[in-house]
Amino acid sequence: MPELPEVETVRRGLEKHVTGRTVASAEVLHPRAVRRDPGGFTALLPGHRLASAQRRGKYLWLTLDPAEHALLAHLGMSGQLLVGDPDRPVSSHVRVRLTFDDGGPDLRFTDQRTFGHLAVVPFATVSAPVLLPAPIAHIAPDPLEPAFDPAVFAARLTRRKTGVKRALLDQSLISGVGNIYADEALWRAELHWARATDTLKPAEVTRLLDAVREVLNEALVAGGTSFDSLYVNVNGESGYFDRSLAAYGRAGEPCPRCGTPIRRDPFMNRSAFSCPGCQPLPRGTRIHR
């Protein structure tokens, strides 16, 4: 699933293959793909040059020139942005197609499960220090961007009364982390997913944040190695990083650190993977699934 490293890989691909080009046409093949568009998706884009590709957390956007609007994208769980020969067949999962006035490769938003979306939106009026598209003004900085303040994160995290994994998945607290990298970071930091946020010691918060950054950076390096020139995303899944996963999806397999079998717990209608040996839950912890 696309989390920060996958989205950053896509952003870099767009920066290389799409920025500087002018949109000729925008075609919506499935209305759900633009369900969050305030209106005028197909009318606003043609004639605009795509000036830059930016990202915060799992959202990315192309700034339109003139710079009053952005083409905002979220890949959801299965979204891909593919650049290729405009004459190639249009597969059944293509939801939106953009062509360019240079007649070169087109851009296709492909999304099997339709959780992703595109929208042409204005920028938020107040969102210093970064100019953000209005619909994502509430999304917190991600841990790899300069605007991220570890002290602010630590204070907000420990003020909460919930479990630490729930907090990591809350994009208004810290963005870019999804189910896979949350489990991996917690494993590295040796913290149980249900650990109460208001009991975390400063050293544990630091350990957690270091682990989050480490796992995101490692995945980013892995994502950066395996996409070819005209294929913007890797594959919309996390396959390339599979071999590096210590806990996620490894129920029953020995923990790489202590050998205890990894355990799967139901959590928020999905799963949490952890090692009962080195990620123990303090006695009496209230479990927020």
Added chain:
DNA sequence: GGGTTAACCTGCGGGC
């Protein structure tokens, strides 16, 4: 107002 849950959606794999 913070915390939590259900709904959205499709393909795949397991069980019968």
Added chain:
DNA sequence: TGCCCGCAGGTTAACC
């Protein structure tokens, strides 16, 4: 063989 069900998961509206 084919059907049914559970599972995968990010965001947000709606609830408590």
